[in-house]
Amino acid sequence: xxxxxxxxxxxxxxxxxxxxxxxxxxxxxxxxxxxxxxxxxxxxxxxxxxxxxxxxxxxxxxxxxxxxxxxxxxxxxxxxxxxxxxxxxxxxxxxxxxxxxxxxxxxxxxxxxxxxxxxxxxxxxxxxxxxxxxxxxxxxxxxxxxxxxxxxxxxxxxxxxxxxxxxxxxxxxxxxxxxxxxxxxxxxxxxxxxxxxxxxxxxxxxxxxxxxxxxxxxxxxxxxxxxxxxxxxxxxxxxxxxxxxxxxxxxxxxxxxxxxxxxxxxxxxxxxxxxxxxxxxxxxxxxxxxxxxxxxxxxxxxxxxxxxxxxxxxxxxxxxxxxxxxxxxxxxxxxxxxxxxxxxxxxxxxxxxxxxxxxxxxxxxxxxxxxxxxxxxxxxxxxxxxxxxxxxxxxxxxxxxxxxxxxxxxxxxxxxxxxxxxxxxxxxxxxxxxxxxxxxxxxxxxxxxxxxxxxxxxxxxxxxxxxxxxxxx
RNA sequence: GCUCCCAUCGUCUAGAGGCCCAGGACACAGCCCUCUCAAGGCUGGUACGAGGGUUCGAAUCCCUCUGGGAGCGCCA
Numbered sequence: 001x002x003x004x005x006x007x008x009x010x011x012x013x014x015x016x017x018x019x020x021x022x023x024x025x026x027x028x029x030x031x032x033x034x035x036x037x038x039x040x041x042x043x044x045x046x047x048x049x050x051x052x053x054x055x056x057x058x059x060x061x062x063x064x065x066x067x068x069x070x071x072x073x074x075x076x077x078x079x080x081x082x083x084x085x086x087x088x089x090x091x092x093x094x095x096x097x098x099x100x101x102x103x104x105x106x107x108x109x110x111x112x113x114x115x116x117x118x119x120x121x122x123x124x125x126x127x128x129x130x131x132x133x134x135x136x137x138x139x140x141x142x143x144x145x146x147x148x149x150x151x152x153x154x155x156x157x158x159x160x161x162x163x164x165x166x167x168x169x170x171x172x173x174x175x176x177x178x179x180x181x182x183x184x185x186x187x188x189x190x191x192x193x194x195x196x197x198x199x200x201x202x203x204x205x206x207x208x209x210x211x212x213x214x215x216x217x218x219x220x221x222x223x224x225x226x227x228x229x230x231x232x233x234x235x236x237x238x239x240x241x242x243x244x245x246x247x248x249x250x251x252x253x254x255x256x257x258x259x260x261x262x263x264x265x266x267x268x269x270x271x272x273x274x275x276x277x278x279x280x281x282x283x284x285x286x287x288x289x290x291x292x293x294x295x296x297x298x299x300x301x302x303x304x305x306x307x308x309x310x311x312x313x314x315x316x317x318x319x320x321x322x323x324x325x326x327x328x329x330x331x332x333x334x335x336x337x338x339x340x341x342x343x344x345x346x347x348x349x350x351x352x353x354x355x356x357x358x359x360x361x362x363x364x365x366x367x368x369x370x371x372x373x374x375x376x377x378x379x380x381x382x383x384x385x386x387x388x389x390x391x392x393x394x395x396x397x398x399x400x401x402x403x404x405x406x407x408x409x410x411x412x413x414x415x416x417x418x419x420x421x422x423x424x425x426x427x428x429x430x431x432x433x434x435x436x437x438x439x440x441x442x443x444x445x446x447x448x449x450x451x452x453x454x455x456x457x458x459x460x461x462x463x464x465x466x467x468x469x470x471x472x473x
Numbered sequence: 474g475c476u477c478c479c480a481u482c483g484u485c486u487a488g489a490g491g492c493c494c495a496g497g498a499c500a501c502a503g504c505c506c507u508c509u510c511a512a513g514g515c516u517g518g519u520a521c522g523a524g525g526g527u528u529c530g531a532a533u534c535c536c537u538c539u540g541g542g543a544g545c546g547c548c549a
Contacts, residue, residue: 012549013548015548015549045549048548048549109547111547113546116546116547120545123474126474129475129476129545130545130546131475131545156547157547173477173478176477176478177477178476182475182476182545183476183545190547191547194547196547197548197549201549216543217478217543218549219543220477220478221545222543222549242478244479244542247541247542249484251542252542253542253543279485282485282486283485283486284485285486286485286487287486288487308479308486309478309479310478310479310480310541310542311478311480311541311542312485313485314484315483317484317499318498318500321498321499322499324511324512328511328512361510361511361512362510364511417508428507428508429507429509430508432508433508433509434508435508436508437509442509444508444510444511445509446510446511448508448509
């Protein structure tokens, strides 16, 4: 590995669906590792047993793989720093906890949630920052034992050192400085014995050899706690980079509740993974290239130094732009696979591939193809109001001519339309629009010639007759 | 309330004192091309949150304010 190689990670918590903000953090971490010749670790933060679900985890991993993000270490692939699920790393945390305790840097806390909430309220009301009041910080060993004997299960708090200045250089925001006196003693082990985010996350990043932690801006103010913890433990400190948040179009932060921007939903709508990556690499990052980037080109256009410091809004119009690009950059075979079951009414093989070639330029999402499939396979199609107007304008005789000229020009669209032009005196839009309207029921769509070829003469004739009837009324 | 982060077109961004009466992309409008839509080509409008400094010169540096966000959880 190059000396500048970065070891990065993504550490999702399987308590919900991955949204675009998560996806961007994952993508940037992955790209930072790839661009530097380093590697990328995936770790599962499932310490909250009550909210973590295996099904959710599988979905997250699946969405990540679908996006094209692959991990060098983590669930399913193993690696030297496993296990990669925090729920299986209990002994590692126990060791860290023991070390902190031996150093006198922890103490058990018996305060109830109600007491803590009240305390916070009181402090807030008197204009002070709500910090833990160290109620249990001075409990004697006898006291502690007595409470435990009477059945109380304490949480463990980290004793934050007084009057310390914690400094670090954020890879995105630059030099940071915090005062330890602004930080209350925080819980590192819950009463149920599970380890808190602050401890588990920091210990794992360090123990797994992560050199750069890229995460959301919302963790910036958490970083000094973790630095203090790691320092007390004598463990190596990773560098940190805090990515600005991704906001919903409304300007509010993207939350797990806003399903619209979840990877799973985007995928279900038919968005292509490459489209999402092309969008994401330009969201809060100046990639310096306006054109389409294939997945293997992404890393060479990624530069941590080009990352924005301010939050970015999710704009579906831009995602759609990249979706269009993704469709045009896909091969016909890929499109056929993407369209999947929407093509069932068509014969596999030649008919499907011909159809794909014809409609490719007109489709953004698989569901849009249904109508077009109907045009090709159904006997009748719904006729839009615009199309009906076109048909009426042309009049019944137009369709009589078109129908009678079809037999002599079967399979020759150009010859057929020329013959209609000669017979009716119509050309250009006045010729093609009524024809398109009669044949497809719509005033717009893919190129007419190949579409007609796909329809077959019988269907064409039937639709001409119906148009004739429609125009006659 | 305290601490911290952030602030350029509608959106994503370029811009690290003069190259900027601010450039690109998406979106929007008009035109061209075209049987239509899409694509493509051309044209157009729209932005440095406010106020003070510093400087010959500020979108760029400093301060204040305003606005947005985060953290201060036995959530992560």
